[in-house]
Amino acid sequence: MKNRINELLEEINQMVASNQEELETLRIKYLSKKGQISELFNDFRNVANEEKREVGQLLNELKNSAQDKINDLKEAFSSSATVESKMDLTRSADPIKLGTRHPLSLVKNEIIDIFSRIGFTITEGPEIEDDWHVFGALNFPPEHPARDMQDTFFIEQNPDVLLRTHTSSVQSRVMAHKKPPIRMLFPGRVFRNEAISYRAHCFFHQVEGLYIDKDVSFADLKQALIYFAKEMFGENTEIRLRPSYFPFTEPSAEMDISCNICGGKGCPFCKHTGWVEILGCGMVDPNVLENCGIDSKIYSGYAFGMGVERITNLKYQVKDLRMFSENDVRFLEQFESAY
Numbered sequence: 001m002k003n004r005i006n007e008l009l010e011e012i013n014q015m016v017a018s019n020q021e022e023l024e025t026l027r028i029k030y031l032s033k034k035g036q037i038s039e040l041f042n043d044f045r046n047v048a049n050e051e052k053r054e055v056g057q058l059l060n061e062l063k064n065s066a067q068d069k070i071n072d073l074k075e076a077f078s079s080s081a082t083v084e085s086k087m088d089l090t091r092s093a094d095p096i097k098l099g100t101r102h103p104l105s106l107v108k109n110e111i112i113d114i115f116s117r118i119g120f121t122i123t124e125g126p127e128i129e130d131d132w133h134v135f136g137a138l139n140f141p142p143e144h145p146a147r148d149m150q151d152t153f154f155i156e157q158n159p160d161v162l163l164r165t166h167t168s169s170v171q172s173r174v175m176a177h178k179k180p181p182i183r184m185l186f187p188g189r190v191f192r193n194e195a196i197s198y199r200a201h202c203f204f205h206q207v208e209g210l211y212i213d214k215d216v217s218f219a220d221l222k223q224a225l226i227y228f229a230k231e232m233f234g235e236n237t238e239i240r241l242r243p244s245y246f247p248f249t250e251p252s253a254e255m256d257i258s259c260n261i262c263g264g265k266g267c268p269f270c271k272h273t274g275w276v277e278i279l280g281c282g283m284v285d286p287n288v289l290e291n292c293g294i295d296s297k298i299y300s301g302y303a304f305g306m307g308v309e310r311i312t313n314l315k316y317q318v319k320d321l322r323m324f325s326e327n328d329v330r331f332l333e334q335f336e337s338a339y
């Protein structure tokens, strides 16, 4: 009898069940009326009197252990412990694949960051514009070629509705509504009716800057641009301002920086000149100030506009403009940054 009790105790200790049904089978096997433990209780009659006390105790212990074990297993099923016991909590989590910022956004954000350190704030204007804000207010004569159908996307039914060809349109909007001092950046997308190739696209991005206050001079413009070029392309970067023409600035200039691909020695990117053009700029034409309701005898200002694609090409040496809008993840994944 004692041997049989020990045998069963052993069996019960090792009992496992992976679901409710298996557990019920075990309960029936040991604890039901016809179960093995109940049978032992029936046999208890035949135990010699002097052993009854000891065997009785063992038998009770066996029954309690069986009951406890079954309860334990049952609890494991009903609590979340089951789920956890099947999980390996020490396993490291699947890595979450983070997206990367678009290279044009990285560069745009960097430009904004550099100018915000010298007090520029940001605003935006509409991409679908009217003739006045894109051309008229900005001193474009009616016959100016930039208004030509070849450059500008017009809406056929209404030639006064067009896609802006430059972010300078935001200059006219801001000046018409805001009193100087104005020190702002206008980032945005612009559209020109050009054949798509590795170096031209029908849309691209610009960041425009406008500073209007009393006594703003060309020297202020030049200082801001030198500061920008060195922050963007490194301390050793040099700039060169070439006289140019824009209807809305007088005097006007185009700014080149020393080619940061060859360090100014000459390479195919800078067409062996050592310089690359990155922006247009100038002093806001007094006519433009007056067109927008700002007294040109009191206020003066400067403006500049740069192509984000151009600067991104220089920074990351992307040779084909079309890459920026093809959404090829193999290209996009290569850009990671805090910006």
Ligand code: PHE
Pocket (backbone or CB within 6 Å): 165, 166, 167, 168, 208, 246, 249, 280, 281, 282, 303, 304, 305, 306
């Ligand atoms: N809007 C001009 C362009 O698109 C750039 C520019 C901006 C020039 C501001 C002067 C001042 O080419």
